[in-house]
Amino acid sequence: MTGFELFQKRLNQHYRFYKRLKTVTVDWTVWVYIIIPFFIVGASVYIDLWNEVPTWPKLLTINHLLMFFVLYIFTSQYYSFLYPADVLYLWQKRRLIQTLSKMSIVYMALVQLLKMSLFLAILSPLVIKYLGLSLQAFFELSVLVYLLLIIMVILKRKAKVGLSKWKFRFTFFTLISITYMMLYINLWLNFWIVLGFVSSVMVSLFIIMISKCKNLEREISLDVDQRNKVSQLVLMQAAHIGAPDWMTQSNSLSSSRPWIYRKSQKIYPGYTPENAYQELIIKTFLRRRNWMFMYLQFTFVGVGLLILFPSWYKVLIYFILIFIIVQLARSYWNQIMSAQFLDLFKWRVVNLSNVSQKMFKLFLLPSFLILSLILGYTLFSFMGIIVMIVVGLALTRITANLLSQKVIIELER
Incomplete structure (x- = not known):
């Protein structure tokens, strides 16, 4: 089995996992009473924003937009598509791990591109109509945010894998400060200078992530934790329609x-x-x-x-x-x-x-x-x-x- 074939298999398993979650928590009543009304109301509000009907967005400033981007960047994550049994099978097959790591990063970049395109389309009336940014400035800021998102997602995962809890927290807040500073600097420096620096950092990180395969157990445990958190969050919100009690109870004394x-x-x-x-x-x-x-x-x-x-x-x-x-x-x-x-x-x-x-x-x-x-x-x-x-x-x-x-x-x- 090649690394690409292994990635395809893991990706299918990944989609089946989320499909099972959807079938457990979303039935016709959720569509009729929540999802469909949400889209109808949301579409109407979106049109009103383009027509500048609401007045509350006039309170927004460019600093609010940058903080919103930083929040979006640091709530993003990605999967390495590793499973517990891989400790036995893939430990000595470093080429397979490297290919899987490369494909997982490429997949994460594509998914984040789609998510961010939707996110920016939703924000566009606020940015263009209320904040007054030109299409060119909005596009340049969007490109920079996307590249910073890829970099910070990779760095955040590396920090989780290699650092202790308190060191990770310090690193995490440091990365937040650096991200905000880079976005703020872009408002005053030439865009191409900032873009060149950020792109070089991203390429370097990509090479480092592919070449290193250390701490496989920690990588696997992070993926397991992320899946468990998603499952618990979804089932907790759906607890009132029949989820098990243990999904909503904490083990903390x-x-x-x-x-x-x-x-x-x-x-x-x-x-x-x-x-x-x-x-x-x-x-x-x-x-x-x-x-x-x-x-x-x-x-x-x-x-x-x-x-x-x-x-x-x-x-x-x-x-x-x-x-x-x-x-x-x-x-x-x-x-x-x-x-x-x-x-x-x-x-x-x-x-x-x-x-x-x-x-x-x-x-x-x-x-x-x-x-x-x-x-x-x-x-x-x-x-x-x-x-x-x-x-x-x-x-x-x-x-x-x-x-x-x-x-x-x-x-x-």
């Missing part, structure tokens, strides 16, 4: 300690089965940081979207967010009701209908009120706040009752 109700203080004074269920649901939600952060994430990201988007989008975004919060509440209830802990005790007869109504109202009310207040104020100023408080309260009551009926029917099946 410090993070497993509850940050509230550490000594299990009672919330309700009386001991009744209903109070016990309600206390269990409330304390579990507050102690499981992933659930709480997901709830806060959807709520406050929604606040930002309602503030930034134009008027007629706000109502659509509002109802999409309401739907997401409702699905989150329903999934959390189902997870609690299916917990094996509840089977350890013989509970007295409990009216779960009352419990579910109270808990859904408690869960939905903060988010619904915050989103309703923001929508009312952005659309109708202070008069809208009064109207949308009533709408938020009514929507919470109606949704909680309907949701309660649905989950009780599911439990009785």
Whole structure:
């Protein structure tokens, strides 16, 4: 087997891995309620940006653009396409490793070129219309950013492979400073001088990366860690539709300690089965940081979207967010009701209908009120706040009752 054939095989395995992740987390409901509305709204906002309709981009400066580019550069990464079994098979086949390393860098450069083209196309109305850069200046800056991205991705991986944790952190922040400085210098020096220097560094790094095959175990562990992080991130965000519990729980002892109700203080004074269920649901939600952060994430990201988007989008975004919060509440209830802990005790007869109504109202009310207040104020100023408080309260009551009926029917099946 040649190195190119090995690369093709690993690339197919790589795509199959992400295809399996997609089939697990993206079904027709995600397309209908999230992806398709996102593209429709995004396309309309993009057209508005070219027409200079929004006013918030006028606050942007060239320094914000450079910091955005630096953030994009240092969140990029690449795979070496190595697997744990390669320690046994490829250790003595240095030519295969060199070819695989070369092809992985070439593949990374092509993928990053496609990603960055899309990224720059999205940014182009902000840069050209609001910041006033010419097409030539934007093109020159884009070329420099692309070359710096390739260099810094390679350097970041080399630092991860060869340095300890603290040395890597120091190197990482040093690279960030150098990248920002190079982009800033390009605004004042001749573009071709900066381009020649950056290109020579990139060619030197390419030769060094291909010629050296040290620390194969560390390279493999980095690839495994990256795949695991991607899987955990995707499944964590999809946890409310049925991902395993262990995907959203940390192994850290410090993070497993509850940050509230550490000594299990009672919330309700009386001991009744209903109070016990309600206390269990409330304390579990507050102690499981992933659930709480997901709830806060959807709520406050929604606040930002309602503030930034134009008027007629706000109502659509509002109802999409309401739907997401409702699905989150329903999934959390189902997870609690299916917990094996509840089977350890013989509970007295409990009216779960009352419990579910109270808990859904408690869960939905903060988010619904915050989103309703923001929508009312952005659309109708202070008069809208009064109207949308009533709408938020009514929507919470109606949704909680309907949701309660649905989950009780599911439990009785």
